[in-house]
Amino acid sequence: MEITLVEGDITTQRVDAIVNAANSSLLGGGGVDGAIHRRGGPAILEECRALRASRYGKGLPTGQAVATTAGKLPARWVIHTVGPVWSATEDRSALLRDCYANSLRVADELGAATVAFPLVSAGIYGWPVEDAVRQALGVLGAATPARVTEARLVLFGAETLRVAERVRAG
Template sequence: MQIDAVLGDITTARVDAIVNAANSSLLGGGGVDGAIHAAAGPQLLAECRELRRTVLPDGLPVGEAVATGAGALPCRWVIHTVGPNAHRGQTAPALLRACFTHSLDEAARVGARTVAMPAVSAGVYGWAATEVAREAVSAVRDWPGTGVDQVRFVLFSEAVLAAFAAEL
C-alpha cells in the first residue's frame, strides 16, 4: 500500500473515500467534520440521520467507523470515525489506532481503493500531532486487510504535516 501525507483540504481530495473525524452523533460539528458536512451538502446529513434512526440510535462509538455516500463531494464515500477525546480521559493509543484500522476496514468493504484521512483527534480532541501521526501511520502500515491501494493523509497545518512526514 502506498502511504503519503500532504497539506490540504480533505473535502477536495480526488480519492474514492475520505475519512471524517466525526462526533458520535454523526450530525456534523466543527473542524474537519463541519467542513465535510458543509461541502457535501444536505444529502450527507440525511444519510447520517438515517443511520441514527436505524442502526446507530445511540451514535457511533469511539474507534468505530461507518460509511455513507458523499453527497456533493468529489469522492464516492465518506467514512465516519469517532476519535478518542483526550480532554475526556480517552487517551488509550489502541482507541486512536482503531479509528484508522476500522476506517480501512470500511473502505475495503465498500470497494474504495484510494482513501484520504485526516489527523483524527489532533484538533479539538486534544491529542498531540506527534502521537496521532505515530499511531495513524503505524496502524495503516500494520493493517492486515486488502483492497486499499493508497492512503493519503490530508492535513490541515504545516505542523501536523511535519509530524506525519517524520513518521513516514
C-alpha cells in the first residue's frame, strides 16, 4: 500500500473513501467533521442518525470506525472514526492508532482502493501534530490490507505538511 502526504481539503479528495474525524454522536460537529457533513449534504447525516437509532445508541466508541454514504462528496463512502482527546497525563495513543487501523479495515471490507485520512485528533482534540503524524504513519506503514492500494494523509496547511514530511523522513 502506498502512503501519500498531501496538503489540502479532505472534502475535495477524489478517492473511494474519506475518513471523518467524527465525534461520538455521529451527528456532525466542527473541524473536519463539520466540513464533511456540510459538503456531503444531508444523506450522510441521515445514515448517521440511522446508525445511532440502531447499532450505536450511545454513540460510536473512541477508536472504532463505521461507514456511510459520502453524499455529494467526490467519494463513495465516508468512514467515521472517533479520535481520542489529547491528554498530557494519560497515554491514549493506542486509541488513536485504533482509529487508523479500524478505518483501514472498514475500507478494505468495503472494497475501497483509495482512502483519504485526516490527521485524526490533531485539531480541536489537541493532539500534538508531530506525534499525531508519527502514530498515523506507524499504523499505515505496518498495514497490509487486501484491497486498499493508497492511503492518503490529507494535511491542513503547509506547516502541517512540512512536519509530516520531516517525521516521515525520520
